[in-house]
Amino acid sequence: MAQEKSKSNFSVKNFILKNNTYLILLVLFIVCSVVSRDFLTLSNLVNICQQYASTVIVSIGMLFVILTGGIDLSVGSIVAIGSVLSAYSLNSWGWGVVPACLISLLVGTACGTFTGFLVARTDMAPFVASLAMMTMARGIAYMISNGSPIMTPVNSISVLGTAKIFSWLTWLAVIAVIIVVAAWFVTNYLSFGRITIAIGSNEEAVHLAGINTMPIKMATYAISGFCSAIGGIIACSRTGIGSPAVGNGLELDCIAACVIGGASLSGGVGSPVKTVVGVLVLALIGNIMNLLAVPSYPQDVIKGIIIIFAVLLQRVTNKTTN
Template identity: 40%
Template structure:
């Protein structure tokens, strides 16, 4: 075989191994072409920097959610966690006068605590993840409403903490830099470390993983802690970017996160996850939302499109990644 044939064969084998990732890459490319034709501003550097900056919180949480969903679980509380941590961040800076580094550490610690609570009930008590995180979604959102009384809490002007959401380093938005660091960490953790192999093994066969000596309960709990920390970090970035914290932040955020992860071809049934696919899923959703706005299409269509994306992603999950699941009951 010639070098060209070898490269072509290698490329085809990679495509066949990741059909879901390939399909979302094609979808993203199609979105870029369509919106690039409709709006002359869509493909500009400034617009894409804006897309990347706004998509950073979604990407950070979606990477952590990839681990949770790969275990066969789900976390519906990330949007509420984002709101609670964001609101408390603004209050700590504005009302309590805490230093920015104490606020940052405390926010991450609170996110880890929320994730640990979710993980405890799911991993150690055996309660379905959907039920646990649906309950904590309501509890945490209620706490955010109670603390803020429904009001938006402004941050102090020119506070160093605002650099987290508004700062630029070498013409790159600070949220984007944080998201890239999290992306690299998530990729290495899932693909090159023992923890990632344990996550995949638990999603494939939890009982088999337990019998082979994997500490399944600890690993699952750590996955939910990662999701809680990621949601807290996203909440602080959002508050820093907007200049205020609110109990209304993050409403419907969990649906966007799940849509991005599943659209990226991570299996809802567990056992398969891909960080690259999650990245493409996030970019697809954010590019579509941005393109609809630049095309002067009503933003209400964004929710419709997000719902359709979730439905499409679930269908692709059952037909491509888990065809055996779609045949059950026939």
């Protein structure tokens, strides 16, 4: 009897440790609901979806890079390029919304691919390669815009940012969900996803298996650049302005979301669904602080504390389950 009870307790403990990300979100959601009456209103929940849709998408791109054991510091700057280039194409070139979005996606993907080339082909450290791209991409965004925000034509791309399928469901949320589902499918059912995770776990073993890791690593950075460009298009659609300053510091939020979601910065561990949960944790913190009229600086302190707590919890989980 004692052995059965011990085994039962152990399974409960494992369940809690394996699902700690979801439990953190649940506890935080309950706390927010109790602290503020405005939190559970439909308008507030829709606002959270609108505001953090781009963060979810960019974080998914970041996750693919982190799964290989890399890091991409350029995502915020590529978001700026996507935002500015979309607005510039609409305003100065007179292009339609679709061509403007396509050119932004193409340039964003090209920026990510170049970073991936530096990492995979020249063996440059991901931190250094993405740092260089972060600087260059931000500079390009300022060059395109001449350092000033670019207004978009009325009723053009801004329609995407405000359009709703129902009163509670926005197109931006739908786009985010589609990308998350696609990422989940890739990481769980396609060989590309399995190899990506294997590279982060043990790249040497992947080499010995006869698999060329270079195109896979380049592709993960290309995916990150593509997702960042989508984030830029969304930012432009929500405000109707292409700003070279948008996305500043976004890379840190995306890394934090991945880490809170259980991704290992050493590579090989991470989940698209849990990354979304990580974004929601940060979203709830920011939202409840705004509802309580707390200044932005304490929010950064609390985010830092949560990141530390998440990493420590991840280490405890790994030690317990291994």
